[in-house]
Amino acid sequence: EAGVAQSPRYKIIEKRQSVAFWCNPISGHATLYWYQQILGQGPKLLIQFQNNGVVDDSQLPKDRFSAERLKGVDSTLKIQPAKLEDSAVYLCASSRGVSGELFFGEGSRLTVL
Amino acid sequence: AQSVTQLDSQVPVFEEAPVELRCNYSSSVSVYLFWYVQYPNQGLQLLLKYLSGSTLVKGINGFEAEFNKSQTSFHLRKPSVHISDTAEYFCAVSDPPGGGNKLTFGTGTQLKVEL
Numbered sequence: 001e002a003g004v005a006q007s008p009r010y011k012i013i014e015k016r017q018s019v020a021f022w023c024n025p026i027s028g029h030a031t032l033y034w035y036q037q038i039l040g041q042g043p044k045l046l047i048q049f050q051n052n053g054v055v056d057d058s059q060l061p062k063d064r065f066s067a068e069r070l071k072g073v074d075s076t077l078k079i080q081p082a083k084l085e086d087s088a089v090y091l092c093a094s095s096r097g098v099s100g101e102l103f104f105g106e107g108s109r110l111t112v113l
Numbered sequence: 114a115q116s117v118t119q120l121d122s123q124v125p126v127f128e129e130a131p132v133e134l135r136c137n138y139s140s141s142v143s144v145y146l147f148w149y150v151q152y153p154n155q156g157l158q159l160l161l162k163y164l165s166g167s168t169l170v171k172g173i174n175g176f177e178a179e180f181n182k183s184q185t186s187f188h189l190r191k192p193s194v195h196i197s198d199t200a201e202y203f204c205a206v207s208d209p210p211g212g213g214n215k216l217t218f219g220t221g222t223q224l225k226v227e228l
Contacts, residue, residue: 004156040220040221041220041221042117042203042205042218042219042220042221043157043203043216043218044218045215045216045217048215056215091156091157093156093157101159101162102157102159102216103159104149104156104157104158105156106154106155106156107155107156
C-alpha cells in the first residue's frame with residue numbers, strides 16, 4: 001500500500017513570494033490533515049478535511065494560508081505572501097477513521113529568506 | 114484545550130541501556146494517547162497508542178508505554194536501546210470520538226543512543 005505522498009520535499013523562497021505544497025493521501029482515507037512543524041516544536045494542526053469538506057481550520061492563518069481538497073482526494077496548501085516565520089516543515093497526514101492513527105508523509109521543508 | 118508536556122528535550126543513553134521518555138497531558142477527561150517517532154528527514158511513524166483497556170501498551174521496535182490516569186502520564190520505555198533508535202519522539206493526545214480525531218503534540222524528545 002502506497003503511503004502519503006508530498007511534494008516538493010524542499011523549497012526555498014524569498015519573503016513575500018508564494019508557494020504551494022501538494023499532498024496525495026493513502027487511497028481510501030477520507031480524512032486529510034496539514035500540520036506545520038517549526039524547528040524545535042511539535043507539529044501543529046493547520047487544517048483538517050473530511051472528504052472535501054473542512055472540519056477544522058481554526059489555526060490556519062487565513063490572511064496568507066489557503067488549502068483545498070478537490071474531489072476529496074489530493075490536497076494543496078498555499079502560502080501567499082510568505083513570511084520569515086513560515087519557515088517550517090509542512091506535514092500532510094491521512095486517516096481512515098477516528099481511531100487516531102494518522103499516517104504521515106515525509107513532509108515539505110520550506111525555507112523563507 | 115489539550116496540552117502535552119515532554120519535560121526532556123534531549124535524552125542521551127548508551128546502547129543496550131534502558132530508557133524512559135516522559136510525557137504528561139493536561140486533560141482529566143477520557144483521552145486517546147499516542148507516541149510517534151520521527152527519523153531524520155522523514156515523517157512521523159506511529160509507535161503505539163492507548164485507546165482503552167490495559168494500561169500497559171506494547172508497540173513496535175520493543176517500545177512500551179504505561180497509561181497512568183491519576184498522574185495524567187504516558188511514559189515511553191524500552192528495556193534495551195539500539196543505535197537505530199536514535200530519533201525524535203513525540204507524545205500526542207486526542208479527544209475520544211466527538212473530538213474530531215485532532216492530535217495535539219508535545220515538543221518532542223530527541224533520543225540519542227551512543228556506543
